[in-house]
Amino acid sequence: MPLRKGTTLEMVRLCCPDNAQASLISENFGLPVLDSDGIRDLHETLIVETANALGEHAMQILNRTGFAGGSNS
Numbered sequence: 001m002p003l004r005k006g007t008t009l010e011m012v013r014l015c016c017p018d019n020a021q022a023s024l025i026s027e028n029f030g031l032p033v034l035d036s037d038g039i040r041d042l043h044e045t046l047i048v049e050t051a052n053a054l055g056e057h058a059m060q061i062l063n064r065t066g067f068a069g070g071s072n073s
Contacts, residue, residue, distance in 0.1 A: 009047065
């Protein structure tokens, strides 16, 4: 089974509206203005901290399953 390409933080950043776009969307739909930059920054921080915390353990799991080039035996 081919592995799909991973999503990068840059790909997510390009898909998320910036503050100007969020303001226009909110205005057009009558929604409250959200702090999209703050939300994006918080998510990036959480992803990085989680990856750092799970780094070694996640690599061990990937090696056991063979997804990181390790052997299954």
